Amino acid sequence: MANRGMGGVAAAYNDPYTVNYANPASYSFFQSLQEANSKKLNSGRIVFNIGADGQGRTLTDKSETNKFTSPNLLFSHVMIGLPLRKDWGIAFGVRPITNINYKIQNNGRTFDPNSGKLIDSSSTLYEGQGALTWVRWEQQLSLKPVNRST
Numbered sequence: 001m002a003n004r005g006m007g008g009v010a011a012a013y014n015d016p017y018t019v020n021y022a023n024p025a026s027y028s029f030f031q032s033l034q035e036a037n038s039k040k041l042n043s044g045r046i047v048f049n050i051g052a053d054g055q056g057r058t059l060t061d062k063s064e065t066n067k068f069t070s071p072n073l074l075f076s077h078v079m080i081g082l083p084l085r086k087d088w089g090i091a092f093g094v095r096p097i098t099n100i101n102y103k104i105q106n107n108g109r110t111f112d113p114n115s116g117k118l119i120d121s122s123s124t125l126y127e128g129q130g131a132l133t134w135v136r137w138e139q140q141l142s143l144k145p146v147n148r149s150t
Helices: 002-006 024-029
Strands: 032-034 041-044 047-060 067-085 088-111 118-141
Touching: 024 088, 024 118, 032 067, 041 067
Parallel strands: none
Antiparallel strands: 032 041, 047 067, 067 088, 088 118
């Protein structure tokens, strides 16, 4: 999707070859041809969009002796759009909103408060993952005839 390259900023454009989930009003612009003197759809073009996001992060400690680099390629969206009639389109798909994975290990020692001697040592592992995904089904009907070149 074009606005993924703009840092997620949405643009209200319409394109018969793109499912713009930031602008559902654009669904009425999917390419379609009507039969003459009828509202029946003669032919239309189904639009399929799939995307991925690439990210790279580098963590460095203050002394710059340790460095961790993490390149990621993450699923962005999958959307399918199809015209129902000349000024009526429908789109559905999925898009992840959040995604988290973590694994943190904490090693510690327990000392006797009176003598200061080592009593025990422990290791605690915190691990988890989760995501929130947006499932969409949207349609748009243009009530006013639209002047378009396609």
